[in-house]
Amino acid sequence: MSKILIQFAHPTLSRSNVQRTLETHCRNVKGVTFNDLYEHYPDLYIDVKREQQLLLQHDVIIFQHPFYWYSSPPILKQWQDLVLEYNWAYGPEGDALAGKKIFNALSCGGGKEAYKETGYNRFPVNQFLLPFNQTAHLCKMEYLPPFVVHETYTVSEAELESYGQQYASILNAFVKDEIGSHHYQHVEYLNELYK
Amino acid sequence: MQQTVFFQAMIYLAAAVIMVPIAKRLGLGSVLGYLVAGIAIGPAGLKFIGLEGQDIMHFAEFGVVMMLFVIGLELEPSRLWRMRKSIAGLGGLQVSVTSVVVAGLAMAFQLGWKESLALGMITAMSSTAIVMQTLNEKGWLKTVAGQSSFAVLLFQDLAIIPMLALFPLLADHPAVQETHGTGSVVSAFPAWQQAIIVLLSVAIVVITGKYLLRPVFRLMARTGMREMFTATALLLVVGIAVLMTSVGLSPALGAFVAGVVLANSEYRHELESSIDPFKGLLLGLFFISVGSSIDFQLIVSKPFLIIGLVVGVMSFKMVILFVLGKIFKVRNAQNFIFSIGLSQIGEFAFVLLSFSAQQGVLTKDITDTMMAVVAISMALTPLVMMINEKLILPRLCTVGSNIEVHKASDIEEQDNPVIIAGYGHFGNTIGRFLRANNVEATVLDNDSDNVDFLRRMGLKVYYGDATRYELLDIAGAGKAQMIIIAISDEEKRLELIETVKKHFPNLHMLVRSTNRNDAYDLMNAGMMHIYRETFDTSLRVGTDALKLLGYRAHEATRSAKTFFIHDERTLKHLSSIRNDEEYVNAARQHIEELEMIMRADQQAVNLQSLGGWDRKAENSDYHTT
Numbered sequence: 001m002s003k004i005l006i007q008f009a010h011p012t013l014s015r016s017n018v019q020r021t022l023e024t025h026c027r028n029v030k031g032v033t034f035n036d037l038y039e040h041y042p043d044l045y046i047d048v049k050r051e052q053q054l055l056l057q058h059d060v061i062i063f064q065h066p067f068y069w070y071s072s073p074p075i076l077k078q079w080q081d082l083v084l085e086y087n088w089a090y091g092p093e094g095d096a097l098a099g100k101k102i103f104n105a106l107s108c109g110g111g112k113e114a115y116k117e118t119g120y121n122r123f124p125v126n127q128f129l130l131p132f133n134q135t136a137h138l139c140k141m142e143y144l145p146p147f148v149v150h151e152t153y154t155v156s157e158a159e160l161e162s163y164g165q166q167y168a169s170i171l172n173a174f175v176k177d178e179i180g181s182h183h184y185q186h187v188e189y190l191n192e193l194y195k
Numbered sequence: 196m197q198q199t200v201f202f203q204a205m206i207y208l209a210a211a212v213i214m215v216p217i218a219k220r221l222g223l224g225s226v227l228g229y230l231v232a233g234i235a236i237g238p239a240g241l242k243f244i245g246l247e248g249q250d251i252m253h254f255a256e257f258g259v260v261m262m263l264f265v266i267g268l269e270l271e272p273s274r275l276w277r278m279r280k281s282i283a284g285l286g287g288l289q290v291s292v293t294s295v296v297v298a299g300l301a302m303a304f305q306l307g308w309k310e311s312l313a314l315g316m317i318t319a320m321s322s323t324a325i326v327m328q329t330l331n332e333k334g335w336l337k338t339v340a341g342q343s344s345f346a347v348l349l350f351q352d353l354a355i356i357p358m359l360a361l362f363p364l365l366a367d368h369p370a371v372q373e374t375h376g377t378g379s380v381v382s383a384f385p386a387w388q389q390a391i392i393v394l395l396s397v398a399i400v401v402i403t404g405k406y407l408l409r410p411v412f413r414l415m416a417r418t419g420m421r422e423m424f425t426a427t428a429l430l431l432v433v434g435i436a437v438l439m440t441s442v443g444l445s446p447a448l449g450a451f452v453a454g455v456v457l458a459n460s461e462y463r464h465e466l467e468s469s470i471d472p473f474k475g476l477l478l479g480l481f482f483i484s485v486g487s488s489i490d491f492q493l494i495v496s497k498p499f500l501i502i503g504l505v506v507g508v509m510s511f512k513m514v515i516l517f518v519l520g521k522i523f524k525v526r527n528a529q530n531f532i533f534s535i536g537l538s539q540i541g542e543f544a545f546v547l548l549s550f551s552a553q554q555g556v557l558t559k560d561i562t563d564t565m566m567a568v569v570a571i572s573m574a575l576t577p578l579v580m581m582i583n584e585k586l587i588l589p590r591l592c593t594v595g596s597n598i599e600v601h602k603a604s605d606i607e608e609q610d611n612p613v614i615i616a617g618y619g620h621f622g623n624t625i626g627r628f629l630r631a632n633n634v635e636a637t638v639l640d641n642d643s644d645n646v647d648f649l650r651r652m653g654l655k656v657y658y659g660d661a662t663r664y665e666l667l668d669i670a671g672a673g674k675a676q677m678i679i680i681a682i683s684d685e686e687k688r689l690e691l692i693e694t695v696k697k698h699f700p701n702l703h704m705l706v707r708s709t710n711r712n713d714a715y716d717l718m719n720a721g722m723m724h725i726y727r728e729t730f731d732t733s734l735r736v737g738t739d740a741l742k743l744l745g746y747r748a749h750e751a752t753r754s755a756k757t758f759f760i761h762d763e764r765t766l767k768h769l770s771s772i773r774n775d776e777e778y779v780n781a782a783r784q785h786i787e788e789l790e791m792i793m794r795a796d797q798q799a800v801n802l803q804s805l806g807g808w809d810r811k812a813e814n815s816d817y818h819t820t
Contacts, residue, residue, distance in 0.1 A: 011749050042748035
């Protein structure tokens with residue numbers, strides 16, 4: 001049994017169908033803690049002790065957020081800057097997070113086609129996520145491929161629903177320790193594990 | 196010299212215009228200035244005015260009536276009710292104990308018991324005019340001493356009525372039946388009818404104030420002519436005075452009741468500002484005539500008797516007041532302000548003295564002597580209060596490091612980068628916050644109880660009126676980087692700003708403001724950093740309300756910030772187009788103001804749309820292909 005911590009960051013959730021659907025689905029999964037960062041810290045004043053405590057209590061960390069400007073909304077950056085302390089998360093004695101799994105769960109306006117060398121955005125999503133990847137590495141965590149919902153503005157209700165179920169299935173599998181590194185080592189997105 | 200009205204007016208005004216600023220500049224307060232002016236132009240000085248000073252005094256007593264009206268305006272009935280214990284207890288004891296003690300002393304000097312009692316009651320009175328004016332000038336009205344003094348003075352005003360009724364009974368020599376200044380029309384009626392008439396007149400004042408005056412004022416306000424409003428306000432006060440006098444009640448008391456009744460009305464501020472100049476001038480006139488009526492010839496003819504009486508009476512009153520203050524748990528420093536402040540014999544004594552002369556209670560010899568004693572004791576009051584403030588209070592309030600006396604020992608404190616003026620609930624939060632960040636601040640406060648308490652808590656707090664240049668200088672205003680002006684009194688704040696601008700132009704000023712209007716005044720005074728005391732809190736309540744309604748915390752917070760910026764901008768804009776003459780009264784001013792603000796709200800960006808994060812932009816084909 002693994003415990004999952006979703007670090008959720010969306011400044012205007014009321015305007016996002018996609019994220020709200022994902023939220024409903026993941027809140028229902030047993031073993032998942034949904035930590036709504038903008039709701040807890042509306043002025044970006046982060047309670048570092050509380051956040052570190054939460055991290056210690058969980059095995060899988062998910063940054064769930066819209067993909068703004070090829071990255072996350074600012075509160076997640078603030079969170080990293082303040083919570084991942086030297087000699088706690090990294091540094092010679094910083095082992096608090098060692099061995100935990102971490103990945104991003106994104107909603108992304110552009111289609112997958114746009115995130116190609118030949119596409120409008122020139123690079124694949126995973127390359128844009130390199131700072132997260134390296135941060136995880138520095139904290140001795142295992143960085144997994146992202147879960148991505150593309151074309152959020154044109155996605156139909158039915159498709160959205162299936163994204164939600166897919167997300168829930170993945171979370172369930174993580175809780176039950178059904179996913180090992182051999183499953184995700186060679187996929188681009190975690191979506192591919194549960195079609 | 197031909198004594199025309201204009202000539203007299205010129206003399207009085209000139210005396211005031213010359214002496215009061217000088218007295219103020221020397222830190223002596225306006226009352227002393229007026230008194231000196233009176234002495235200067237009186238029979239003892241330049242002889243511009245002779246004995247008519249007495250008549251003018253009766254006229255000028257009307258200033259006291261107006262002052263009580265204004266005081267009433269600032270006292271809501273609920274607050275008055277909360278003060279009932281100190282009014283009846285402290286006031287009642289002061290009047291009765293002083294009367295009895297002085298009467299006893301007089302009897303010891305071979306006076307009859309009736310005369311002695313009359314003298315006792317006369318001596319018990321203190322001067323509402325001098326004390327309230329001085330307390331107000333020093334910003335002490337809200338301190339324990341201020342409140343206690345007010346309670347005692349109010350009780351004395353009440354006590355005047357039974358005293359006037361009692362005096363004819365004390366007459367040894369059958370008086371010439373003559374209608375006296377107070378209480379005449381109704382004295383023809385039997386006693387029970389008189390009582391009914393008196394009750395009815397009070398009822399008339401209350402009912403008129405409560406129901407009739409608002410529509411009248413609204414009507415006057417609508418004429419758009421300021422002077423009509425002023426005329427109505429004057430008519431109100433004069434009318435009450437006439438009504439009260441004709442039924443034998445104190446006009447000051449009637450005006451006070453009317454003021455209290457109107458305290459909750461929206462016309463309060465407008466009334467105050469209409470009456471205020473008249474009140475000030477008449478009081479000034481009153482003080483001048485007190486000064487001019489001091490009979491120096493009489494003093495010269497029996498100096499020891501008069502000086503002895505003055506010193507004796509003032510010390511006895513002081514001791515009695517101090518003991519009563521102790522009983523009522525007034526702390527030491529405040530008790531000194533209270534007992535020394537009320538130690539003189541007041542203007543009502545003039546009324547009682549002339550009344551008792553008419554009624555044959557006291558001989559002319561005694562009343563003449565007493566008149567001089569009363570006038571001298573009134574003239575001494577500002578002096579004694581100043582001595583108290585300069586010599587006694589600093590010792591009591593600034594234990595160990597006396598700023599006014601031992602300047603040198605204070606050098607460490609002088610280097611503090613921040614001065615906080617006013618350490619009430621507003622200032623102390625700032626002070627605590629700065630302390631939490633290891634920023635030491637020099638604190639100035641003029642409530643000695645507060646200073647005393649804070650000192651015992653180990654804070655470096657100094658007692659004094661921050662608007663005074665000397666105190667600011669000693670507090671290190673020359674070296675500090677900023678002064679945080681957190682005093683609650685709006686006028687004092689403006690005064691302080693002026694002092695700082697003049698003497699310490701390099702000092703940053705962060706200023707508290709009460710509301711929008713006050714903020715406008717501060718902007719006009721050139722202030723950049725203005726903090727409306729309820730604005731941030733109201734917005735926090737608004738934010739929490741949105742959250743409880745289901746808004747996301749971050750969106751509510753951003754919206755509040757947007758609104759904050761928008762409102763500050765509106766404030767600046769409206770202050771630039773504000774035109775005083777457009778506003779006839781406080782109520783209308785408030786509504787027009789609100790209307791303009793709300794109109795500005797509509798023109799501003801829709802607070803609902805948070806900008807950024809726009810769907811359309813994200814949805815464009817930049818991302819999809």
